[in-house]
Amino acid sequence: MRGPxxxxxxxxxxxxxxxxxxLIVFLLVYTLGFLQFPQELHPRAAFPRADGVSILLGVLTSLLLFGSVLAHELSHSWMAIQRGIPVTQITLFIFGGVARIAEEPDRPSTEFVIAVMGPLMSLALSFLFGAAWLWFTVIQRAHWIGISLTPIILLTSILFQGNGTLALFNLAPGFPLDGGRLLRAFLWGVWHNVRRATLWATRAGEALxxxxxAVGGWLLLVSFDFAGLWYALIGFFVWNAAREGYRQMLFREAMRGLTVSQLMTRAVETVPAGISLQEFVDTHLLPARDQTFAVYEGGLFEGTIASSNVDRVARKHWSTVSVRDTMTPCEFVSPLAPDQSAxxxxxxxxxxxxxxVPVVANRQVVGFLGRRELSRYLKLHDGQL
Ligand SMILES: [Zn+2]
Structure with missing residues (x-):
């Protein structure tokens, strides 16, 4: 039930x-539909009350604001896809949206064009809604038509400001905001060193x-302005995202160019498929460390067996059941290939x-790779990061 x-x-x-x-949609609809719009729609009322028009307008404006956030993320995604980088998911959350772009760009120019698309889309939308707002305001002032255009003027005004803010905030030069990615792409292009470029873009993100x-804290504690809470929360979000982005870059750097065969353990213990489970436990499983065994029959790899397979068989059947009956057969094993990337x-x-999982080449198990080997590699490698 936790989503997304x-x-x-x-x-x-x-x-x-x-x-x-x-939560943010609810807050937006409430602030616009119940507080701001009633006041602006009925400026002469002493106690303006929310009505159908103000609430509907609040809902519509909020949805269009999130449509704008989505358009921003889709623009990044569209460009990523154009550059051959798959995008699997876009998630809308309290601070806006985030597109899950499967891989990091491998060239500064790719990073640059992907990062620039979002703010460009937001600027374009801001311009469009700004032009519409101006146009409707002129018509309203000139009394060209009989009906009040106030609702559509309010709507376009908020979308104009909202998209403008989205573009400007995202252009702030701190990684992982779009502006920080542009900065990183620029430094990367100049230094030809993605690590150093990411480090400095991350520092800029932390400074931001x-x-x-600090601004949030000041607003909250000195001016008693609750908008400060919002600034501070976004600040914490940016801080964490900057750290996380840097950590992931280091991880990718550590993995760069590595293949499965460089990380796997080459110690492969084989078991004949025909022996009984009892014999397997006594002669293979007990004397060894906790590991997976490769089951062979007629010189070919047939499946894998580990203590988890044995657990599924009642002890009294161990002498009558064979390894073949207990193993995970080949077709249910998703093996890795030795030349696959780490x-x-x-x-x-x-x-x-x-x-x-077994590492298989030509139906022969050449090694095993597990979470254990991967984390050991990272631990040993960490010293050099
Ligand atoms: Zn963006």
Whole structure:
């Protein structure tokens, strides 16, 4: 029940909303439909009350604001897809939206064009809604038509400001905001060193976060302005995202160029398929460390067996049941290939709950790779990061 919930699919990308998104939609609808719009729609009333028009307008404006956030993220995604980088999901949450772009760009120019698309879309939308707002305001002032245009003027005015703010905030030069990505792309292009470029863009992101938190704290504590809470929360969000983005870059750098065969353990213990489970337990499982065994029959790899397979068979059947009956057969094992990238092996373990998988070439098990080997490699490698 915790979400995020998928609400649509556009360009092959799942559009989801996070639980926190409902909170911000509720806050927006309330602030606009019940507080701001009644006042502006009935400026002469002593106590303006929310009515059908103000509430409907509040809902419509909020949805269009999130449509704008979505358009921003879709623009990034569209460009990523154009550059051959798949995008799997866009999630809307309390601070806006985030597109899950499957890989980091491998060139500064790619990073630049992907990062610039979002703010460009927001600027374009801001310009469009600004022009519409101006146009309707002129018509209203000139009394060209009999009906009041106030609702549509309010709507376009908020979307003009909203999209403008979205563009400007995202252009702030701190990683991982769009502006920070542009900065990183620029430094990367100049230095030809993605690590150093990310480090400095991340520092800029942390500085931005500190400024946001300080301004928020000032507003809240000195001016008793609750908008400060919002600034501070966004500041914490930016701080964490900057740290996380940097950590992921280091991780990718550590994995760069590595293949499965460089990380796997080459110690492969084989078991004949025909022996009984009891014999397997006594002669293979008990004397060894906790591991997966490769089951062979007639010189070919037939499946894997580990203590978890044995657990599923009642002890009294151990002498009558064979390894062949107990193993996980080949067709249910999703093996890795030795020349596969280490990154793809990580993705494999992130997707599944397997602990260890065989590395198979020409139907022969050449090694095993598990979470254990991966984390050991990272631990040993960390010293050099
Ligand atoms: Zn963006």
């Amino acid at each position: 919930w998928r609400i649509a699919r556009i360009m092959g990308i799942d559009i989801s909303v996070d639980l926190s998104w409902f 976060a500190v400024i946001l938190i 990154m793809s092996a990580f993705a494999h373990f992130a997707r599944t709950d397997e602990d260890e």
